[in-house]
Amino acid sequence: MxxxxxxxxxxxxxxxxxxxxxxxxxxxxxxxxxxxxxxxxxxxxxxxxxxxxxxxxxxxxxxxxxxxxxxxxxxxxxxxxxxxxxxxxxxxxxxxxxxxxxxxxxLDGEGFLAGLLSQGIDPKDMSVLLVGAGGAGSAIAYAFAKYGIKHLTIANRTISKPQDLINRLQASFPDLKAEAVSKPEGQFDLLVNATSLGMDENDPLPVEESVIANCDTVAEIIMKPQMTRLLQTAQDQGRKIHFGEHMLKCQCKQMADFILSN
Ligand SMILES: NC(=O)c1ccc[n+]([C@@H]2O[C@H](COP(=O)([O-])OP(=O)(O)OC[C@H]3O[C@@H](n4cnc5c(N)ncnc54)[C@H](OP(=O)(O)O)[C@@H]3O)[C@@H](O)[C@H]2O)c1
The missing domain is CATH 3.40.50.10860 (Leucine Dehydrogenase, chain A, domain 1)
Known part of the structure; x- marks a missing residue:
């Protein structure tokens, strides 16, 4: 009422x-x-x-x-x-x-982290590949740096963005081990797609299929569609997947708490 x-x-x-x-x-x-x-x-x-x-x-x-x-x-x-x-x-x-x-x-980053933890995925000892360094990607990188993870690799189409972001993060978190790459290679515990690639069904994958095959868990922040091409490819390859909706769900509680915190 x-x-x-x-x-x-x-x-x-x-x-x-x-x-x-x-x-x-x-x-x-x-x-x-x-x-x-x-x-x-x-x-x-x-x-x-x-x-x-x-x-x-x-x-x-x-x-x-x-x-x-x-x-x-x-x-x-x-x-x-x-x-x-x-x-x-x-x-x-x-x-x-x-x-x-x-x-x-x-709260994009805190929301994403809370969403991972709510599904039993703790990134603390993980080597993470974060694809995308726009607004949401940068906030997620900040949350990972603050939480403390083993290693952070950030890949982005515009390479200057993750390079600058890592410099800013390391000024606040000197222990952060991180690198910026334009084309990711190697093995990762967790892959996070923080680009907008996947919202449209005709979008290309944000990384090569061979990269997905080398990641234990693949996470999205895109909510619609729920099963993006990236997640479908990861599931077909036997990888663990994590939907984008967990981020928004956790973030809504954090947003309500913050608005009422005055
Ligand atoms: N689940 C949630 O609660 C939640 C919350 C926030 C956002 N999101 C979703 O997250 C996505 C990103 O949002 P944002 O606010 O971070 O957007 P943004 O600031 O515009 O960043 C977009 C990112 O995608 C990359 N990108 C865009 N088009 C590309 C292409 N054709 N090829 C390669 N990379 C491309 C950009 O690379 P460049 O830097 O090179 O341009 C940048 O890294 C959106 O889909 C949004 O809906 C979800």
Whole structure:
């Protein structure tokens, strides 16, 4: 029941119709005993700064989830951002603090890690191949660096991105053993696809089939389709597979906790 006491949270995006976060986060607010409602807010990039000031002025506004195309801009608009958000250069969740400022974080990496752990996959002693160094890939690399893994190889079409990312990560985590490659080779305990390759059924595989054959477990962050070509190929080769939906499921709980943390 929405009453005069109900607080508002938002997800801001453009386009907005496809978002699934409100239907996943609202039941979590309820489970947590919070009288907060998340609503979709359709905001174009051009209108973001005006909407930002208005959201700040709303006294019963708790915070928001931020998605395409606003993640990078919002990192610059927040009054305070986490170390993860600084290294990645993007924010995907914001809470309004008690003194009215906006604090941002990026939970893609923490969500992915929690999803792995929820399925009994602990990357601690693993040699990991992460393919993709965009927003989600960088956040996952940060989460692996913070958690501590044996070795991280990051492959990306644009090689300068993982090279720069590893430099930033090693400044905060000097013990991190990591390398950037344009064409991965060798054996890995875990392969993570953090590129957008696989969303379309005609997309090429993000790595050669021979690489998949040399990985024990193959994980996706793409949610639709659930069984991407990469996962199907890995399963056909007898590899263990991990679906992209685990990341979002775990991240929704973390997002609800962060929004209500003010
Ligand atoms: N499960 C979840 O909760 C969750 C959360 C966030 C994102 N995602 C999914 O993760 C994927 C990536 O999202 P993002 O926000 O990280 O996007 P992004 O910042 O745009 O990064 C896209 C990544 O894919 C690579 N890429 C794109 N097209 C390519 C191609 N044709 N060949 C080789 N590499 C290509 C990019 O390489 P370059 O750097 O060379 O461009 C980059 O590494 C999307 O499918 C998104 O839906 C899932």
């Amino acid at each position: 929405i009453t005069g006491n109900t607080k508002i949270a938002a997800i801001i995006a453009d386009p907005i119709k496809q978002v699934k976060t409100p239907q996943m986060v609202n039941p979590i607010f309820e489970e947590l005993g919070s009288d907060t409602l998340m609503v979709p807010v359709h905001v174009s990039a051009d209108d973001l700064s005006g909407v930002w000031s208005s959201l700040k002025a709303i006294k019963n506004f708790e915070g928001m989830v931020v998605t395409v195309p606003h993640k990078t801009t919002v990192a610059g608009l927040c009054d305070e951002i986490s170390e993860a958000a600084q290294i990645v250069g993007a924010v995907n969740v914001v809470t309004k603090t008690a003194n009215g400022t906006f604090k941002g974080d990026i």
